[in-house]
Amino acid sequence: MLALHCIGTADGRIVLWAEDAARPDRRPGKAGRQAAPHPFAVPGGELAERLGVSGEEVSVRALLPSYPSAPVPSPELVRDPLAGHGQPRGTVKLRPWLVSGLATTATVPEPEDVRLGSGARYLCAVRELAEDLVSRGRVLPAITATGAARWRPAPTGADSARLARLRESMPPAVRADGTPAPAVLTAVLNTLVDAIARERLGELDLAPGGLVPDAAVAVHALLESLTGDPVLGTPSLPTERLAGALDSWRASASHDGPVRACFRLRSPEDERGDDWAVEFLLQAADDPSVLVSARQVWDGAENVLRRWVPQPADLLLAELGRAGRIVPEVDRALRGTHPTGLTVDTAGAHAFLTRAAELDQAGFGVLLPSWWQTEAAQVGLRLTTSQPGQPGVVSGQSAMGRDELVEYRWDMAVGDATLTAAELDALAKAKVPLVRVRGRWVHLDQRRLAAGLEFLRHQAEGSTSVATIMTLAALPADDPLLPAPVVGIDGDGWLADLLNGRVESRLEPVKAPPGFGADLRPYQQRGLAWMAFLDRLGMGACLADDMGLGKTVQLLALEAMARADGPRPPTLLVCPMSLVGNWQREAERFAPDLRVHVHHGADRGRLADAEADIVITTYNLLARDNAKFTEVEWDRVVLDEAQNIKNSASRQSRAARAVPARHRIALTGTPVENRLAELWSIMDFANPGLLGSVHRFRARFAVPIERYGDEDAATRLRRVTGPFVLRRVKTDPTIISDLPDKVEMKQLCNLTAEQASLYQAVVDDMMGKVEESEGVQRKGLVLSTITRLKQVCNHPAQFLGDGSRIAGRSGKLARLEETLEEVLADGDRALVFTQFAAFGGMLVPHLAARFDTEVLFLHGGTPKARRDAMVERFQSGEGPSIFLLSLKAGGTGLTLTAANHVIHLDRWWNPAVEDQATDRAFRIGQRKDVQVRKLMCIGTLEEKVDAMIERKKALAKLAVGAGEDWLTELSTADLREVVSLSAEAVGE
Known part of the structure; x- marks a missing residue:
């Protein structure tokens, strides 16, 4: 295993070097004032061969954190914990080492046995900026002091902020040769921009035509040196004069300094006036809120800028001179000694507004009136x-x-x-x-x-x-x-x-009919009135209340109210199999007058013969018996857990849309889990055609919102879908005030040495195959590997499947035991979720012996009667205090408010699914604060994917308000970063 690093030098060299986990074979000598060879560094020639890149083998003197006898291994260098390497002793200081490496401008490679250090990751970020600049044409030619022609970056104002962030975030290892960060960044970016531009230009013929002979010779020589040998091949060419002209040209079109000129347009204060003001200011590139007016600069009150530039007044004049080439009026303002701004008429103000984009592209700040472009x-x-x-x-x-x-x-x-x-x-x-x-x-x-x-x-x-x-x-x-x-x-x-x-304003007060077995809370009454209003309009509804807020009782109240005045055709209710019994019990409890028929089992008959007000079936049977369901004219079709049709192309989604009904309702706590296309699928069921075709929806909404964060598109989407989506969350104090708090915490666990070894073996095996596979084969390989890695994180015995002992082999199990010990000591109860039923089966006897107590276990194979009995025992408060559940079987539809602790043993990597499982305890009826713990193994894919989960949550909030297939779409490089094992993962 290699840990790959990068050092940037003042002359623009980019030196890749690597530490090898297998080195050193001998104890390194004592570090002194003279730089000794780095004992872990791979020789440049060997590194080039192992990485598959070309470059010049070099040695660089680098100051690195070191013990007196050896350098400190980088965090990315995962060494075999069983190899017995001795830990050096002494004070850690910066000491010089001679690092062997490879000077190259190639893309940072990531073979299967390489992990990127902070310097290599930083180089990737700088290269990304360089490629972006070249792709946008933000590069210009220059001639260096040695007479070589080079491409140089011409960043805009927005790029200036990126450059400032890169300067601030540069890891110390990148400037280990002692060069200051700004000089390193400038030199490295110049080198990368020049290399990328030359690579992109390739063999293009850039010879100009229509020039006078002397100019043609000069320009032709310059273009040849910008695409081939950088040394100008014409000795008689006046390179100094040409270099000055190019420098002036580049300076007028780019900005990479920490402070820039900024222009603010103010409209006339007098309603009948025609005098617009353009103010001159200086602005910090990395903190645009820092603004100093030109008047303050001339008055000497610009101390706030001195941490960026020593002479703000000189900078202001230079910046205004550069801006004058874009806006001639600014150039005329420079005729005064201390220019502070311009006064223009309305035509001039419009001219300035139209040039604002040019000023921004040239690197200037521009502040326009808030009404512009609204x-x-x-x-x-x-x-x-x-x-x-x-x-x-x-x-x-x-x-x-x-x-x-x-x-x-x-x-x-x-x-x-x-x-x-x-x-x-x-x-x-x-x-x-x-x-x-x-x-x-x-x-x-x-x-x-x-x-x-x-x-x-x-x-x-x-x-x-x-x-x-x-x-x-x-x-x-x-x-x-x-x-x-x-x-x-x-x-x-x-x-x-x-x-x-x-x-x-359109909702009329609605109450549940006499005989309904529940007093609806105020927000539930509003939900009932909202569904009744849309029912009257013949428009479909999506009730997207949080789990635990009572979607079931609101729907049953609607059904009871609709049938209070007389019979009508039946309602078809589709739900997951695990919720069939729950709907039966709730209907019997709240609306006993409703006739309920369950369409399930081998002896299910003709639907037309069923005398019922509500027919309950499952998603699987809806697809399998679709012909039977389409023969009936239903009064209403209701989809519970409607995220089951989020894939509009799936068989059950098509089956749901094919069922004829006067009215349609979707019940879900998660109208958007991962992508906006899921919202389209649910809305197209509820109100067919409302959002157009799925292709039009992607073009108008999904791509602008998901890819570009387009607020205008999000506003238009809310305008159209908002009337038909009612979203309430239980944490909203206006919804319900008597629900206790939910405290979520992520608990990190270390792997044991055995787990780490198995984990690394699985990663190595996958990365050795994934680059050689594609399509379905690659997807299957990634999914199977992710499952194996999660099994390793849980317990070696689960991964090996050898029936071996449980105790003392898993860091995650040790943390679970510690947590449950505290829960039982306090007299509390806990729900423990795992997505692996086999793992749950292994844990039951171990936990029962460990705590001398019975452990309940609900999984997909649990018969309905036994499931109901376990739930009743646990809720009674007299049964066992530990309830182990498989996430798929117990994550929805159950009320388990006797527990006030929820533990997620392994991650499903879908925040909506995990929240639904948590809501078994955090729902109406809970009287205690609920503590939610999500166990993750530090330094593994569990911790890294958790960061991705947090980013995924923003999507649903933008538009309205999964599994792990999305991981298979990651690039090989991103996939390697996600599954790689960090050095801190292994415990003692």
Whole structure:
């Protein structure tokens, strides 16, 4: 195993060197003032062969943390814990060592036996920036002092912040030769940019045409040296003059310093005024909030900038001179001795606004008025809708819905202000692109205005379907269906209220019918009224309450209320098999008058013969018996745990959409688990066609939101889906106030030496095969390896399957025993979840013997009667205090509030699934604070994937509110980083 490092030098050399876990074979000599050969370093020639890269073999004097007798092994150097290496003694200091390495500009390689050190990872980040600059064309030629032609970076203002972060985050190992961080970063970035640009240009013919002979010779020589030999091959060429011209050119188009000029545009304070102000400022590149006005600079009050630059006044003049090449007015301001800003008219302000992007690209800061490039500053279309009817509570048949015709009218508007004919006429005659309308400045696009007026002449008003209106509400600003963006939707009907988030105003007070066996909490009454309102409209609903907030009781109340006035066709309720019994019990408890039929088992008959109000079945049977289900005209189809249809192409998802029903409801605590396509699948079930095809949804919403964090797309998605998704979380104090706190903690465990050895063996085996496989074969290999690694992290006996002893071989088991000992000592109860039923079976006898107590164990093979009996015993408070559950069988549908400790032994790597399991205890009825522990082995894939889990959680919050297949899509390099074993993983 190699630990790969990087040292950058002031002359731009990038030296890769590596520590080998198998070295040294002999005890190294004592470190002294003279640099001794590093005992762990791999010789440069051998390193080139092992990495498969070319480069010059070099030796670099490096200051490294060391004991008196040897350098401190890097954290990435995983040495065999069984090899018995002696631990050096003495004070750790920086001592010089002669490091053998490889000077190269190649991409950092990652063979299967290599782990990247902090320096190598840092080099990857710098190379990523260099490749980005070259890809965007942010490079310019230069001539060095030795007469060589080189490509140099030309960063923008945004790049300046990246450079500042790289300067601050440089690991000490990268500058181990003693060169300051800024010099190392500049030299390394220059080297990489030049190498990448030359590689990209390749054999391109860049010879210019149409130049005078002398200029052609000079330019041709320069281009040849930029693509081939960097030394200019024309001795008579005036390189100093050319170098100066290139330096000046590059300086005008790039910025990589810690402080830059910034320009702030202010609109006239007087409503009738025409004087706009452009302020000159200096701004810190890595902290844009640090701003110093030019007036403060001239007054000498700029001390805040002196930690970046010694002479802010000189820098300000230089920066303004550079900006004057883009905005000529700035150049004219330099005629004064102490320029502080500009005063321009409205036309000049618009000219400045249009050049703002150029200033930003050149590396300057630009602060524009908040209204610029917002809906409030644009002329757009405003839609007003109206329709008859005031929907109330549930009735037998809906006269409304997505196919209802509604009246509409289009108007031109600015933000929420509809423009009059006189205002439109004035705008059409405007001679400048910036005009003031009703006290606000508006950016007027004459072509868009003309197209909008033409659109109004032909389609100002009429009637269309609700579905069409909702499609228009979701259109992006640049969609060709409309000549201008939709800046507002208004009206006096239910559709306008839905699209503007005013559903609450439409909800009529609704109570459960007499005889219903529960008193609904206020938020549950609102949920019932919301579903009843959408039922009246014939629109589907997605009730996305957190687990434990009572989705079951709300749905049963809706069913009881709907049937209080007389019979109607049955409702089909689809749920996982583990929840069938729960629905039966809850229906009997809360709505005993409802007739319930379970469609399951070998003797299931014709659905048409079932005399029932609710027919309960499973997702598997829905797909298998789909022909039977499509023969019945259902009143309502309800999907519980609707995330089961998140894959729109799956068999059960297609089966659910094929079932005919008047009304559709999806119940789920996780409408988005991993990707927005899952939301599309659920919404397309509830309201078919609402979001268009899945391909259109990806283009309009999924890609902009997931890839680019597009808030406008997220807003449009919420506008369309918001009326049909009701999301409440139990931590919201407005929802429920009597639920105790939930305290989550992640507990890190060390591997034993045996576990570490097995873990590394599995990683080595996978990485030896994964690069040679692809497609389904690669995916299967990765998934099987991930399972094996998780088994190793749990216990060697689980991985080996040899029936060997349990005690003393697993760090995770030791931590579990410590935790359970505390739980039992306090008289508490605990739920212990594992995704491996076989592991649970191994633990039951061990834990029972260890704590001299009975241990309950629920898994997929547990019969329904025994499962119900175990739940009842545990909830009674008289049964065993430890309940072990397989995550798949016990993670949903159960109420186990007798426990106030939840322990996740291994990670499913889906936050929604884990939260659902936790919610077996953290739900209504819990009277104690719930402590949730997630056990992870430090330095393994469990810890590294946990960081990814936290990032995945943000997606659901953006749009609304899995398993581990997504890991198979990682690149080989990313996969290696995730599964690699860190040095700190092994315990004593």
